[in-house]
Amino acid sequence: MxxxxxxxxxxxxxxxxxxxxxxxxxxxxxxxxxxxxxxxxxxxxxxxxxxxxxxxxxxxxxxxxxxxxxxxxxxxxxxxxxxxxxxxxxxxxxxxxxxxxxxxCESLSVETRGMWVDNFTIDTFYTQEDVAKHLDELKAINVNVIFPDVYGNGSSIYPSKVVPQKQKFQVMFEEKDVLEMIIEEAHKRDIEVHPLVRVFGLHNGAEHFIDSRSDWLDKTSEGLYTLSNGYFWLCPAHPEVREYNIAMLKELTTNYDIDGIHLDYIRYDADFGYNDFMRSLFQQLYGIDPFDIDSPRMESIFTVFKQQFVNKFIERTYYELKAIKPELLISAAVASPYSWGKNDLGQDWLNWIENRQINFLTPMSYRTTVDQYTSTVRSEINTVSSRSYIYTGLGIYLYDGSVLLGQIQGGRDSQITGQAVFSTANMKSYHYKALKDGPWRSPAIPTFRDPLNAAQILIDDSIARLQEFEPVINAEPELITEYVSIMKDISADIKSLDIRPWDTRDLRQENLDEVTQLEPITLLESRLI
Structure with missing residues (x-):
């Protein structure tokens, strides 16, 4: 006991x-x-x-x-x-x-607070009351975006014309739709819903593919369908796999009032990428079967070859889904550190950022200690270099509430604007209490939906703090006055900006007029450093 x-x-x-x-x-x-x-x-x-x-x-x-x-x-x-x-x-x-x-721990007014609602949690839902109770618990700790696991192990929690539905949800919900319930209850509580889709990772859910679509399954360097863990993977290079997954994502986007799509397992597993189709294609292009690669140079070429199929899938996902629902935000849970994902898993997520094909990322920076986590976060920030939003993952299954508080503060000190907790099934009472009494005790608006509004709130808040803490910080009154004046000018400039909304804009399209509008703000910011 x-x-x-x-x-x-x-x-x-x-x-x-x-x-x-x-x-x-x-x-x-x-x-x-x-x-x-x-x-x-x-x-x-x-x-x-x-x-x-x-x-x-x-x-x-x-x-x-x-x-x-x-x-x-x-x-x-x-x-x-x-x-x-x-x-x-x-x-x-x-x-x-x-x-x-x-x-x-301070509770900030602007902060992205994500929660992965995993399949273990969703499997406990039998009625809408179950869904509502769970969302009440998340609202009590002021979560503002959830990533519910809607497709994994080769099947979905919702009725689909593209993918098979999990039997449990067919039987228990009959004519009802648990995903619609999740969306309805979350939106009642001002929580955004970004359904999580496990794109290429099937785990132990390959029965739908084994008999009639075995050519879709990826293979290891030894020609096996699984490693010792027994997990199956789809081949990212296979055209029919890509069409299958795109059709599923389009169905989700079209049929549900969702705020985003969150891609998971958008990669290969280590030592995978040797599907027959992929081997044949590589041999046609480079004159060698990947099984026969025996040089570092050719191994590097094969690694980049694998990455291109994931990159292309990201590109298609972003532009084809945004064409259906422009305000939809596309994000992905990615390997951390970046070098591991790029070199071992065929996941070059920096490429997605540089090509402006993703709205934000949640690196899975699951580390045991505060120092390890903070070091990883800073590494990811250096990789991204302010080119996109990242909300690093908190692996709460590794530690207690005290370490959770330390990692949240470590992330804040590293200048990220939010984090995501993995996951609801791993939430213990001490994690819940730490968040409820601590850094998430008050509501906050997320930073990814309307960055201009978030920036406006933050700059106005900074002005108020300087005035509020002036007796404590022991700075020259003239310096405080100067800083407040500069920040008021920045605030006024932000209010006067006439630029495209972040969530609906095409990230590829540069607008010189917008760049010109931002220049005075950049100059003012430089005076605060």
Whole structure:
């Protein structure tokens, strides 16, 4: 049986106490907590200097209570070195310091907060009430975009004329449509819906293809359909595979009131790409069967050859779906780091950005520690170099709520404007509490739908912060006045911009008039650096 976290902490402390003399253990524990409290006060001071909006009176009250409790525990231990009352006070301080962590994170007014709603979660839906309850939970932590897993393992959750529907949803929903329910309930709560489609990864859902379409299946360098994991893949090079998937995506775009399409498994698996059709085509072009490649140069050529089929599919997806629904945003979950996806998985996602064929990406930057995650995020930012939006993935199955808070702050400090949590089935109560009490406690607008509006809100917010925190940041009043004046000019220039909406524009079409309009803002920004 899993013990509640606070009870577990208390029992652990008591267990450790039995392994040492009572007096030395508890005295050492007090010293450690006093150090933690001193660091906490430093954190609050730093937060003020960084102009973070926190509930400082409440936080200081909690810290003061901790100090009072520790002093009382110290007094009690002086009188009796195994005082149970002192031990209880110390345990309470430990719990108070753990509970305070989420409240040290600011909740921003502009931030993309994504959530992958995985197939395990959707499989628990039997009624619209189930869907509504789940969306209530996501709304309570102020998620503003979801990526529901609507097609995976070779079948869909919705009735389709293109792909087979999962039997469970045929039986349980009969004439109803669970995807329509998800969209309806999400939109009621101002949450965008970007259905996730697993494009080339079939996993263990190949039965629809094994008998009549086995030539669609990709193969490994040893001519096998799967590796040891038993997962099947479709071949990105096969023309019929591409048409099949494009038809599915067009059906989704046409039939549903969706806000975007989110592509997953838009790649090969490692050691795949040796489908018979692909081998034959490569041999026609380069005079060698990929099975017989034995030089680094030709291996590199084959890698680029594989990438081109994924790149072309992205291009078709973007322009053919936008032709149906111009406001639709196309995004993809991609390998992280970029070099791994490009070299091992045939996924050159920087190519999609450079060719303006994607609205945003969610690199799956799943790392165990805050430092590892932050390092990965900065690497991806350097790769993208402000050419597109990226919202890095948070692999919460790897860690607890404390690390989640650290990774969100690490991402913010790295200047990304949002993140996406993987995934609903991995959400534990401590993750939920960390987000609800911490960085996602207040609603936020996403940055991908209307960047101009987001920028306007952010610049106006920055002006308000400078004025609000002026007594704290200890800057020259003249400097504050100058900064506020510059930012007010930027705000006025943003309001006067006459440029195409981000979500419906053709990203390929440069507009010199828009570039000219942005130049004064760029010059003003340079004065703030």
């Amino acid at each position: 899993k013990l509640p976290s606070k009870l577990f902490i208390a029992l652990l402390i008591l267990l450790l106490a039995t392994l040492s003399t009572a007096s030395s253990f508890w005295q050492n524990r007090i010293s450690s907590l006093e150090h933690d409290i001193a660091e906490l006060r430093t954190t609050l001071e730093t937060s003020r200097l960084q102009m973070r909006r926190l509930d400082y009176p409440k936080l200081e009250e909690i810290i003061n209570d901790c100090e009072v409790n520790l002093k009382e525990a110290q007094r009690l231990l002086t009188e009796k070195d195994d005082s149970e009352e002192a031990q209880t006070l110390i345990v309470n301080v430990v719990n108070m310091l753990n509970d305070i962590k989420p409240f040290l």
